[in-house]
Amino acid sequence: MRCGAVILCGGRSIRMGQDKAWLLIDGETMLERVVRTASGAVAGGPVVVVAAAGQGLPKLGPNIAVRRDAAEERGPLEGLRVGLSTLSDSADAVFVTGCDAPLLTGVFIEFLFNALGSADAAVSADDHRLHPLAAVYRPNLLGNIEQLMREGASSLHALLESCKTARIDAEQRRRIDSDLRCLMNVNRHEDYQRAIRLLAENGS
Numbered sequence: 001m002r003c004g005a006v007i008l009c010g011g012r013s014i015r016m017g018q019d020k021a022w023l024l025i026d027g028e029t030m031l032e033r034v035v036r037t038a039s040g041a042v043a044g045g046p047v048v049v050v051a052a053a054g055q056g057l058p059k060l061g062p063n064i065a066v067r068r069d070a071a072e073e074r075g076p077l078e079g080l081r082v083g084l085s086t087l088s089d090s091a092d093a094v095f096v097t098g099c100d101a102p103l104l105t106g107v108f109i110e111f112l113f114n115a116l117g118s119a120d121a122a123v124s125a126d127d128h129r130l131h132p133l134a135a136v137y138r139p140n141l142l143g144n145i146e147q148l149m150r151e152g153a154s155s156l157h158a159l160l161e162s163c164k165t166a167r168i169d170a171e172q173r174r175r176i177d178s179d180l181r182c183l184m185n186v187n188r189h190e191d192y193q194r195a196i197r198l199l200a201e202n203g204s
Contacts, residue, residue, distance in 0.1 A: 003045045003113055004091030005038035006083030007031070008076055008133065009099035010052035010069050020100045021057060023192060026199055029058040030186065031099040038095060039064070041109035048086045049099075050079040075154030076133065081145045088139040098133045100186040102195050108182040111175075112136045112168065120163035124183060126170055132156035134183050 009021045009031055021031035028036075031049070039047050039061075048065045051057055057066065067082045080096060087094055093116055095109050116122040116136050123135035133156070144162050153159075173180060186192045 001113070002090065002092045003042040003095070004087045004093075005042050005045070005047045005095045005097075005109075006080065006087070007034055007038060007047070007049045007097055007099055008079040008083070009057070010050060010055060010079055019055070020186060021051075021055075023186065025102045025195065030102050032058050032060065033102050034097060034099050034104060035060055035064055037104050037106055038097065038109060041095065041106035041113075046087055046090045048083045050082045074149065076156050077145060077149060077154050077159065080137065080156065080159070081142065081149065084137065084139045084142050084145070088142065091139060093136050093138055095136050096133060098185065101134070101182070101184065102186060103181045103184050103198060104134075105177070105182055107176050108134075108173075111173070115166055115168050115172075117166060118164075119166040121160055122166040122168060123160055124173060125167040130157060130160055130167070131183055132160055133185075135160075 021029060023030045025033050035047060035049065048067055049060060050067050053068045065086060067086055069078050069082060071078050084094060093113060095112060097104060112122050113136055120141055121135055121137045124131040141159065141163055144159055148158050170180060181198060184195060186195055
């Protein structure tokens with residue numbers, strides 16, 4: 001299976017009050033850290049960063065493609081559409097995350113790829129809550145995405161409800177992520193400080 005990755009960083013970061021892609025984590029920006037982790041997990045497969053139009057980004061490696069949302073205010077569904085469109089000919093499955101997951105690990109990403117099986121998507125789930133930015137998607141979902149966007153949808157949850165989805169519960173994830181920290185998003189300053197503290201305590 002040819003694996004790729006898409007990192008979405010075009011959100012408005014309203015709760016943080018500043019662009020989360022530029023926050024420093026252990027000597028590198030959060031976007032650089034997530035790109036590095038995802039790149040290692042896909043073992044040379046293609047990696048795409050999807051940003052908002054005009055958004056400034058840290059300097060990324062020469063093998064990292066940067067694409068821009070074609071439509072504003074369409075949420076992560078637009079970012080996923082752009083990312084999957086870019087990788088449709090070069091990947092059979094794509095890991096998708098936001099740039100605000102500094103505790104993500106390559107082992108966790110590989111676990112999700114292995115969990116995909118014959119499904120269209122593999123997503124982390126807790127009870128009835130899904131984590132669509134800790135998931136693997138097949139590029140053949142582009143048709144579903146475009147239809148949902150024509151209907152005015154912008155949420156990734158609508159996509160997951162429209163396709164065959166493998167839901168990976170907490171007990172399954174604990175096998176490779178005992179404290180479930182891979183799912184931690186940095187949305188507020190207190191989340192940012194907690195992530196820094198966890199890395200200092202437990203290592204990167």
